[in-house]
Amino acid sequence: MYEIVTKEILNPTVIKMEIQAPAVAKKALPGQFIILRVDEKGERIPLTVAGYDREKGTVTIIFQVVGATTECLRHKEAGESIQDFVGPLGTPTHTEGLKKVAIVGGGVGCAIAYPVAKELHDQGCTVHSIVGFRSRDLVILEQEFAACSEKLLKMSDDGSWGEKGLVTDALRNLLEAGEQYDEVIAIGPLVMMKFVCALTKEFDVKTVVSMNPIMVDGTGMCGGCRLTVGGKTKFACVDGPDFDGHAVDFDEAIQRAAMYKEFERHAYEETCNLFMKAEG
DSSP: OEOOOOOEEEETTTEEEEEEOOOHHHHTTOEEEEEESSSSSSSOOOEEEEEEEEEEEEEEEEOOOSSSHHHHHHHTTOOESSSEEEESSOOOOTTOOEEEEEEEEEEHHHHHHHHHHHHHOOOTOOEEEEEESSSSOOOOOOOHHTTOOOOEEEEEEESSEESSSSSSHHHHHHTTTTOSSSSSESSHHHHHHHHHHHHHHHTTTOEEOOOOOOOOSSSSSSSSEEETTTTEEHHHHHHHHHEEEBBBBBHHHHHHHHTHHHHHHHHHHHHHHHHHHHOO
């Protein structure tokens, strides 16, 4: 069992937890993920490592409540425990040798983008962060990004936070102004990453994306996380989750992701009803 050391509600649907997991904390690196089960009857879900403290032996996860398992996890409190917490899995994000990078984060994807931005900053890299949310009430990690970014561009769909517009608007302005980057690292909704890659291809800038499709076993055996990259089948859990964004078949990935939405919503509603009955 793995104890929840701290719990913090970042916005109405996004929660941050610090988990006591010394073996994972000892080896975790930005870009990697864990697979957890809330209880012995629960499903396995992947969550990206949002931070770690090797001395305390803790790993931080940030998750959005979208399905049955995250709804169950939301009801756990500090001092309680979860059943399984396995990792670190996946290939760490490449950060060594990079001198100037643009980090583009969208929505809860910012939880994955932040540890990468911090690691780059700690290594002496110049970091320009562009983060976008639908509205101010959904913003997470603003102060954390500010602390590790030489430039922080804040975008919101409705203009209630930062500037009104898309992350691609801000990135285009930087590129057209002459900013040159070793890499652009984009992490967020599939559609967002698709359009970031279309933009950076215009400017011939290498772009890395973090692909987090449906995962089950985390070892490449189940095939649930397969993607087409450069015309070849790849598995996000073992070959990624980071890939060359200009080689990813985003249309296929978006179509596959949509297949699970109805099932996910149904499972979420059933779980919510169970908690409502238990609390009522």
